[in-house]
Amino acid sequence: MSARGSLVSSPNKCPELISESKRYIPLLWLGMLSHRDLEKSEGGAFEVNRLNAILRTEHSLPFLRELFADLPIDSAAGSLLNRLRKIRCDTIGIDIGDLIESEPPNPGLRDALDAIATRNESYSLSVPARTVENPANGDLINVKPLQITSTKEMLLRVCWLTSRQLEDFDEAELEEIVSGHLWK
Numbered sequence: 274m275s276a277r278g279s280l281v282s283s284p285n286k287c288p289e290l291i292s293e294s295k296r297y298i299p300l301l302w303l304g305m306l307s308h309r310d311l312e313k314s315e316g317g318a319f320e321v322n323r324l325n326a327i328l329r330t331e332h333s334l335p336f337l338r339e340l341f342a343d344l345p346i347d348s349a350a351g352s353l354l355n356r357l358r359k360i361r362c363d364t365i366g367i368d369i370g371d372l373i374e375s376e377p378p379n380p381g382l383r384d385a386l387d388a389i390a391t392r393n394e395s396y397s398l399s400v401p402a403r404t405v406e407n408p409a410n411g412d413l414i415n416v417k418p419l420q421i422t423s424t425k426e427m428l429l430r431v432c433w434l435t436s437r438q439l440e441d442f443d444e445a446e447l448e449e450i451v452s453g454h455l456w457k
Contacts, residue, residue: 341451
């Protein structure tokens with residue numbers, strides 16, 4: 274089973290798929306969430322007010338645009354925001370449960386939301402070496418220590434990406450990194 278995240282309208286009644294991602298969490302989805310959403314979430318599934326998600330996304334755009342000058346933030350955000358404005362539902366669902374590890378290493382979603390909300394450009398973190406259980410087969414895996422030296426690096430890690438991966442993607446793939454695969 275491949276990992277899949279989705280953004281849907283009215284998740285509890287007649288959901289309509291807006292955007293999806295199979296390999297990473299799109300950057301703009303982070304900007305749609307609040308700390309209150311994290312507290313109410315179960316397993317990485319969020320139901321958020323559509324208008325609040327639009328406002329949070331618009332508020333986070335200048336920060337993300339500055340941090341990720343190499344990504345097509347404006348065009349991807351414009352497409353996603355236009356789509357969200359056109360649908361007529363009160364809530365949207367952001368389901369990233371399949372993309373979140375059962376025991377996430379730091380940083381996590383809370384760190385990402387903090388950095389975006391406070392526009393903290395100089396996030397840094399040392400993650401010590403640790404042993405984790407492989408959820409697929411139960412084997413223990415030794416994980417090397419990790420030094421995160423920037424907010425950009427931290428946000429990419431939370432989204433399951435690296436700066437090196439960004440160099441290999443074409444323009445359409447870069448837009449999907451920002452907003453997911455947008456359904457029309």
